[in-house]
Amino acid sequence: MRKIRFALAALVTVAFLQAADYDVKRLLPGSPFHGVHGLRFDKDDNLYAASVIGQSIYKIDPATKKVTTFIPPPQGMADDLAFAPDGTLAWTSIEDGILHIKSPNGPVRNLMEHQRGVNGVSFSRDGKRLFVSLVFYGDALYEVDRAGIKPPRLILKDMGGLNGFEVGDDGMIYGPLWFKGKIARINPDTAKLDIIAQGFKTPAAVKLDFKGYAYTPDTGTRELIRVDLKTGQKKVIAKLRSDLDNLAFNSKGKLFLSLSHLNAIDEVDVTTGQIKQFIPAGKLTSTAGLAVSTSAGHDTLYVADVFGGVRKVNPDTAAVADTPVEMFQPSHISLSAKHITVVGQVNGFVQQFDRATLKKISEWNGFKSPGDALELPNGDIVVAETATGNLVRVTDHKIIASGLSAPTGLADAGNNAVYVSETRAGQVTRIDLKTAEKSLIAPRLSSPEGLAVTQDGAILVVEVGAKRVTRLDLKTATRSVIAANLPIGLSTGPSLYRGIAASPSAIYINSDIENSIYKLTPRK
Numbered sequence: 377m378r379k380i381r382f383a384l385a386a387l388v389t390v391a392f393l394q395a396a397d398y399d400v401k402r403l404l405p406g407s408p409f410h411g412v413h414g415l416r417f418d419k420d421d422n423l424y425a426a427s428v429i430g431q432s433i434y435k436i437d438p439a440t441k442k443v444t445t446f447i448p449p450p451q452g453m454a455d456d457l458a459f460a461p462d463g464t465l466a467w468t469s470i471e472d473g474i475l476h477i478k479s480p481n482g483p484v485r486n487l488m489e490h491q492r493g494v495n496g497v498s499f500s501r502d503g504k505r506l507f508v509s510l511v512f513y514g515d516a517l518y519e520v521d522r523a524g525i526k527p528p529r530l531i532l533k534d535m536g537g538l539n540g541f542e543v544g545d546d547g548m549i550y551g552p553l554w555f556k557g558k559i560a561r562i563n564p565d566t567a568k569l570d571i572i573a574q575g576f577k578t579p580a581a582v583k584l585d586f587k588g589y590a591y592t593p594d595t596g597t598r599e600l601i602r603v604d605l606k607t608g609q610k611k612v613i614a615k616l617r618s619d620l621d622n623l624a625f626n627s628k629g630k631l632f633l634s635l636s637h638l639n640a641i642d643e644v645d646v647t648t649g650q651i652k653q654f655i656p657a658g659k660l661t662s663t664a665g666l667a668v669s670t671s672a673g674h675d676t677l678y679v680a681d682v683f684g685g686v687r688k689v690n691p692d693t694a695a696v697a698d699t700p701v702e703m704f705q706p707s708h709i710s711l712s713a714k715h716i717t718v719v720g721q722v723n724g725f726v727q728q729f730d731r732a733t734l735k736k737i738s739e740w741n742g743f744k745s746p747g748d749a750l751e752l753p754n755g756d757i758v759v760a761e762t763a764t765g766n767l768v769r770v771t772d773h774k775i776i777a778s779g780l781s782a783p784t785g786l787a788d789a790g791n792n793a794v795y796v797s798e799t800r801a802g803q804v805t806r807i808d809l810k811t812a813e814k815s816l817i818a819p820r821l822s823s824p825e826g827l828a829v830t831q832d833g834a835i836l837v838v839e840v841g842a843k844r845v846t847r848l849d850l851k852t853a854t855r856s857v858i859a860a861n862l863p864i865g866l867s868t869g870p871s872l873y874r875g876i877a878a879s880p881s882a883i884y885i886n887s888d889i890e891n892s893i894y895k896l897t898p899r900k
Contacts, residue, residue, distance in 0.1 A: 397899040398858055398883075403694055406890030407658020408443035409434060410866070411683040412634045412641060414456035414540060414581075415624035419463065423624070423632060425641065426454035428470055429662045429682050431867050433457060436641075438626070441655060449867030451476065451484055456496050456540050456622065460503030464522070468494040468508060471722070471870045475508050475520060487520050488528055496541045496551060496581075507531075507549060507564060509538040517549070519564060532567050535560070540581030540622050550590055550605070552579030559592060559603055573608040576601070581622045585629065591646070593620030593633055600633065600644055614649040616642060618657075636683050637661065639891070659696050660684055663886035663893060665708035665719070665748070666826070668877040675879045678716065679886070679893065680706035682871045686718060691882065691895055700734050703727060707871040710786075712751040719749045719759065722870045726759055726770050740770050747873070748786035748827075750794060758809070760786050760796055767796065767807055777812045780805070784873070785827035787835065795835060797824040804837055804848065818848050818855065823865075826876035826885070838874045838885060840865045845876065845885060845896075859896055863889040 410430025417423055423436040424446060431449035436442070445452070447467075457467040463480040466487075475488035475497065487506075488494060493513030499506055508528075510516045517538055518528040532538075536558070541551025549562040550572075558574040559582060577596025584590050590603045591613070600614045600623075618635040625631050631644045638657035644650070662682035669676050677689040686701040686709065701718070708719035715737070716729040724743040728751070729736050745763035749770060752758065757770035760783035767777040781801035789795045792809045795817065804824060806815040822841030829835055835848040836858075845859040864874045866888045877884045883896040 398896040399899055400859060401895045401897070402890075403691060403884070403893040403895045404659045404689065404696065406887065406892040407639045407660070408655065409639045409658070410662040410888075410891060411636050412621065412639060412655075413636055414454060414467075414622045415632055415634050415641070416457050416459055417624055417626045418459050419461070419627075421626045421628075423626070423641075424457060424459075424465075425634065426457050426467060426622075428453055428455050429869075429871050431869055431872075433465075433467060436655065443655070447478075447484075450869060453869065455494075458498045458506075460499045460506075460522075461501075462503055464499075464503065466497050466499070466506060466508075468497050470495055470512070477506075477522065477524075485524060487522075487524050488518075496539055498541055498543050498549070500543045500547060501545055505543075505564070507541075507543065509541065509551070511537045511539050511554060517562065517564075531564055532562065532569065535562075535569065538562075539579070540583075542582060542584050544584055545586060550584060551582045552576070552592055554578060554580065557596075559590060561605075572605060573603045573610055575610070580620055583623050583625060583631075585625060585646070591623060591631065593623055595620045600631075602646070613646055614644050614651055616644075616651065637685075639683070658891055660687065660891050660893070662871065663888060663891050664706070664871055664873040664875060665710075666875040666877040666884050666886055666893075667709045667711045667716075668879045668884060669711055670879045670881075673881070675882060677877065677884055677893070678709050678711065680709040680718060680873075680875070682707060686716070689893065691884070701729055701736075705871060707873050708746070708748045708875070710748065710750050715751055717749050717751050717757060719746050721746055721762075721873075726757065728757070740773075742773065743768065743770075747784040750786040750788060752788065752792070752794075752809070754792075756809075758786065758794060760784055762799075767794070776809055777807045777814065784825050785837075785875075787827040787829045789829075795827055795829070797821075797827050797837060799823050799825055799840075802841075804835060817850070821846070825874045828876045828878040828883070830878050831880055836876055836878055836883060838864070838876050840874050845883070858883070859885070859894075862894070863887040863892075865889070 414426035425434045432452040433447040435446040453469040454467040455470040473492035493510040495511040496509040517531040536556035537554030557576040579592045580595045618638045621634045621636040639661040640657040641655040643652040643654045661684040665680035667678040679687045688697045707721040725741045747760035747762045749759040765780040782799040785797035787795040803819045804817045822839045826838040
């Protein structure tokens with residue numbers, strides 16, 4: 377049963393107070409991408425970069441290196457993209473399961489839908505044929521009718537993960553088999569698959585120089601490798617500084633590689649192996665959940681950086697450090713006295729690490745679009761399962777409370793209870809973990825997500841829809857805006873989370889639009 381605590385229900389009618397006095401500082405600079413994946417050049421040698429988390433396709437001027445958004449969220453979600461000679465652009469929204477296509481002056485059309493895992497995409501050299509692969513959530517290769525009249529034609533299944541690929545002058549498809557460590561050639565008419573080269577760790581993509589060679593970034597070894605298409609002979613061209621994702625040649629034969637974990641693009645001279653930083657690395661790649669610890673008056677900020685992993689930030693110096701936490705695409709993070717709890721929203725798992733050693737202690741899988749996970753004083757861990765509307769005990773998947781409306785953020789309410797932000801309902805709710813009783817704390821919020829509790833027991837909530845942070849004073853039943861017009865609210869979708877963390881001396885929030893962190897300090 378849901379009850380309303382009468383003192384707090386007054387929050388509905390109390391007018392907003394003036395914003396409290398805080399000094400607002402952008403602690404870390406932003407970066408132009410939100411994870412960078414597929415790369416392609418158009419006929420004018422403009423470079424285009426794909427982003428899944430950023431749900432955007434970016435256009436990069438090669439002369440000025442200026443980055444602009446070409447296709448914005450949400451339609452712009454792209455893992456890979458391809459141009460036809462007539463300028464038609466196709467791209468794959470892997471999480472939404474859509475293959476999009478757009479002619480230069482036409483609208484965006486959907487050629488495939490409900491195919492989560494659409495990944496690699498490429499036109500034939502004349503642009504008349506279009507091919508797309510499913511990877512990670514499927515394993516298949518299709519030919520798709522550009523006009524969208526005929527249904528997609530299945531060519532092959534269970535190849536081993538045909539990731540970013542390209543069609544050669546001979547009409548054959550050349551691509552990597554991600555899970556088999558091989559480079560393959562596929563005849564799209566006969567479905568015959570031949571192995572050209574093998575012995576790779578994790579080949580991520582293949583692009584051709586149309587001089588008899590294929591190039592693949594082996595993300596497992598961080599090497600750019602050239603493969604002779606006739607002999608299969610391999611040669612390491614360059615060793616890159618981070619995990620590699622995709623690559624593209626411009627019309628002059630210059631090669632560019634995307635480094636998703638750094639939010640960067642490098643240029644490689646395939647003759648000398650010399651590497652130039654084309655788009656420099658960002659401090660963070662795609663900021664999400666935040667947690668803070670304080671020792672001797674100094675804060676340490678923990679950031680769930682979706683492609684960069686778990687990062688530690690020193691707010692005094694703005695220095696960013698990697699942590700040896702083996703975590704794939706972390707989106708939410710929380711701290712207890714001894715542990716770090718991290719959530720991977722896309723793949724539905726919760727992991728716990730030792731704070732002192734950073735060694736993984738436990739992992740639990742099978743959650744449906746999990747939001748925040750929180751370790752309680754008794755050692756139990758609860759997770760807000762956004763997709764199902766449930767609050768779940770992690771260790772045994774027991775449903776503690778149900779019927780919530782997109783539960784996302786969590787904070788400890790004391791006395792064996794938690795606060796939950798119900799993003800879709802626009803409210804914060806208190807849940808008694810023993811009785812599952814729900815108490816409405818604050819209604820009429822605008823897409824609330826991140827929650828934090830201050831030392832005096834007030835609740836801080838990130839209202840994404842209103843681009844502000846609101847303070848809920850439970851003692852006086854009032855609310856006040858402490859920060860407004862924030863650069864948050866890029867879109868909805870996988871791993872886009874607007875978090876907040878509070879220490880005795882400061883409040884920290886992440887900007888998903890800028891990929892930056894802001895620090896709010898009370899004025900003295």
